[in-house]
Amino acid sequence: MKTDWAELGGDSPGTSRRIACLRYGTEGARPKVYLQAGLHADExxxxxxxxxxxxxxxxxxxxxxxxxxILVVPAANPVGLSQWAFQRPLGRQEFDTLHNFNRGYPAFGPRAGDLVEGRLTDDAAGNAALIRTALRTALAEETEKARTAMVRGQLALMDWSIDADHVLDLHCDHFAVMHLYASPARPADTSLLCRCTGAKVALIEEVSGGNAFDEAHTVPWARLRDRFPDHPIPAGCFSTTLEYRGQFDVSDDLAAADARGLMSYLAAVGALTGWDAPPQHPDAPHLPLGGAGEAIAPQGGVVTWIARPGDSVAEGEVIAEVTDPMTRLRMAVRAPNAGILFRTELWKSCLRGQGLAHVAGTEVVRDGDLLSD
Ligand SMILES: [Zn+2]
Structure with missing residues (x-):
């Protein structure tokens, strides 16, 4: 193992940031698996x-x-890690711009397509190698233009990950069961990862909006397959956002079990040998991200939950109540659709109209930008 350091410099005089990447195995060996955590630095x-x-x-x-x-970035976001205010860690958006640290990654599909135009052949593996080189070129061009530590950090992560076969971005939600987001391109890998991690639902979408880190690795391959239908182009990267339950689900017992699950995944995809434990869980339902409906607060006040993450709920079922402490009016929060209540909000107070929970169902109920900011 050796450690790479990406030096980001500092945006203000007298400061600097850097990110560590631990590299296991031989550079250039396949499969290449990239894992990172803490992109949202309060998770x-x-x-x-x-x-x-x-x-x-x-x-x-x-x-x-x-x-x-195998590349491991144990803390992906040093800018976010430093952001405390009101005695709380606030690592989801950058303070200066309010930019969500997991949005706005560059979309390299068009530029990579221009670079490989006229050079693709009938050899899928050769095309994949050509495309990975083109993605690296596009990334290098983008890196030339990067100024702030946040953007330099985003591109430093991609410099390690852009040509990987598997990209696992570890996050968490507020209160939630284990779940993950993936593109529809490689369902067998999605199933394998569900069986290894114990995910209760896989939310599937090709383009969710917002250019999150995971999709920056899958969308270019989908775009190139659309653009060059006469040439074989594989889905060259399986990329996923893993939601390791809720903010407060931090314990060595849980993390040790979760690490064993990831080891089973790494063994199953051929990245390592000598790990004999097979996946320990059943596959999870693969549901459309657009089928995850949002339950909305009918008024401001105190939130009391009736249902819990992991519960199956019916459309219109009362899953929580909101009490206005002045009028003493207690109003129901209803499930927007039938499905699995997989996440609820962190705070026990709310404003009228706020989203309070998501229910993953089978029918698409929304489109456009599908991710919460
Ligand atoms: Zn996150």
């Missing part, structure tokens, strides 16, 4: 999972068991 469950994972990887490497290349 600690995944950060702890990677600490446990690295202990396993150290042991496997000592036995000579790393077959591919």
């Amino acid at each position: 600690m469950p995944g950060v702890l999972v990677l600490q446990h994972l690295m202990t396993h990887l150290d042991a496997v490497e000592a036995q000579g068991g790393i077959r591919g290349e």
